[in-house]
Amino acid sequence: MSLAPIDAATLYGLTGAVLVGIGLYGIVLHEGFIRRLLAFNLLGGGVFLLFGVIARRGAGAGFSGDPVPQALVITGVVVAFCATALAITLIERLAAEDDANDGDGSS
Amino acid sequence: MLDLALDLLITALVIGVALWTIRTRDDFAAIVGFVAYGLLLTLAWARLAAYDVALTEAAIGGGVTGVILLRASVRLKPVTTARTPIGVRVLVGLLCAVISAGLAAVVLLPVSPPPSLAADVRSHLASTGLGNPIAGVLMAYRALDTFLETVVVLLALFGAWSLTPDRAWGGRPGAPIPTASFGPLPLFGRLLIPIGVVIGIYIVWVGADAPGGKFQGATILAAMWILAMMAGLTEAPPIGRWRLRLLLAAGPIVFVAVGVAGIPLAGSFLAYPEALAKPLILLIEVALTLSIAATLGLLVAGPPETAPGTEL
Incomplete structure (x- = not known):
């Protein structure tokens, strides 16, 4: 095992590692749901970037990157979007319920 | 440097x-x-x-x-x-x-x-009839992932729709938008949508051999539909309409039908007979493109907010 050369893949890999930390910090410390959701997506972007580095380093057989991790990331991006869309709809509905309760003066 | x-x-x-x-x-x-x-x-x-x-x-x-x-x-x-x-x-x-x-x-x-699995992908890519290795992985080697992913997209929409207030059930998705035919947004829509639809279809088609694919192309098609809805050029269909529901489910249904047919024809679930691989993959991709575009557009529009028949 030896130190990786400082090339594009290493640089983006380190960026992915930093993004995971930034996203995690936001998920833990933010109280607003929408901000936590944004932080969750920042973290996801970092994880995907790490996959991108694995793909880039696995380049071979005439491909510029290993297609398998790239395909996994494409699936991941779509699934992350679906989870985000569902979470946003839940947050909106929760806010609407809160407003309705405030209007009744019952809360 | x-x-x-x-x-x-x-x-x-x-x-x-x-x-x-x-x-x-x-x-x-x-x-x-x-x-x-x-x-x-x-x-x-x-x-x-x-x-x-x-x-x-x-x-x-x-x-x-x-x-x-x-x-x-x-x-x-x-x-x-x-x-x-x-x-x-x-x-x-x-x-x-x-x-x-x-x-x-x-x-x-x-x-x-x-x-790296790059060498394995290279050696099996020819049997799929595709030139884009990522499309090959998505549609053959990891077809089960892709199939389940399309189901997840549909489930997300079911989840969003299930948050519809009772009085709005069966209505049109999202907040009502007045229909319009003049103004900057309708004009922008009229200019951009035809170009966007062509680009979306192109990205789906070229995805077999070059970067692109059904998810990316379907998203562009969905964006054009969202623009048409936001500009007031068209209304979102009521969520109870059976033709809409058929369109949403068409992709996963075709995918699972081809997958089950693979058991007798090619020996396992989601395997393609080699001679028919390309046409079958194309069939799945076309059905999935339509379903994903419709699902994404409706996810962005959100659950219905007004009762059916009471729109503007």
């Missing part, structure tokens, strides 16, 4: 925008920051020569996610919260930094030789 400078610039911008998104006190500013983050990640993916992922990130990670976040931002009241004590913030920051350092160590100390 210039390449490395460009990469340093992109990575600095990505990290800077991510920090801004976390640090800003304004929710709207954070959402704008996140959209910028998605677009900058697209550049990062292009620099990693992963053009298929770059297209997906631009269309879905930045684009559609951004639209749906903006929808939420205009409805949600800003949350004002007390700032966490500095000691807690420093502690959380340190623990997060430890996790980042661990991941950085994995990046800096790679195994040699790097693990």
Whole structure:
């Protein structure tokens, strides 16, 4: 095992590692749901970037990157979007319920 | 040298925008920051020569996610919260930094030789009739992933629809938008939509042999539909309409039908008979494109908010 050369893949890999930390910090410390959701997506972007580095380093057989991790990331991006869309709809509905309760003066 | 400078610039911008998104006190500013983050990640993916992922990130990670976040931002009241004590913030920051350092160590100390399935993909790609290795992985080697992914997209829409208030059930998705035929947005829609639809179909078609594919193309088609709905050029269909539901389910149904047919014809679930691989993959991709475009458009529109028959 030896130190990786400082090339594009290493640089983006380190960026992915930093993004995971930034996203995690936001998920833990933010109280607003929408901000936590944004932080969750920042973290996801970092994880995907790490996959991108694995793909880039696995380049071979005439491909510029290993297609398998790239395909996994494409699936991941779509699934992350679906989870985000569902979470946003839940947050909106929760806010609407809160407003309705405030209007009744019952809360 | 210039390449490395460009990469340093992109990575600095990505990290800077991510920090801004976390640090800003304004929710709207954070959402704008996140959209910028998605677009900058697209550049990062292009620099990693992963053009298929770059297209997906631009269309879905930045684009559609951004639209749906903006929808939420205009409805949600800003949350004002007390700032966490500095000691807690420093502690959380340190623990997060430890996790980042661990991941950085994995990046800096790679195994040699790097693990790769590129050679296996190359040797089996010919049997799928496809030229784009990522399309080959998505439609053959990891077809089960792709199938389940299309089901997840549909389930997300079911989940969103299940949050419809009782009085609005069966209505048209989203808040009502007045129909319009004049003004800047309808004009913009009329000019852009025909071009966007052609580009969307092209990206689906070219995805067999070059960067592109059904998810990226379907997202562009969905964006054009969303533009038409927002501009008031067309109305979203009521969610109870059976033709709509058939359209939404068509992709997964065709996929699972071809998959089951693979058991007698090719020996296993989701296997294609070699002579028919390309036409079968095309059939699945066309059905999936229509279903995904419709599902994404309805996810962005959101659950119905007005009772059926009471629209503007």
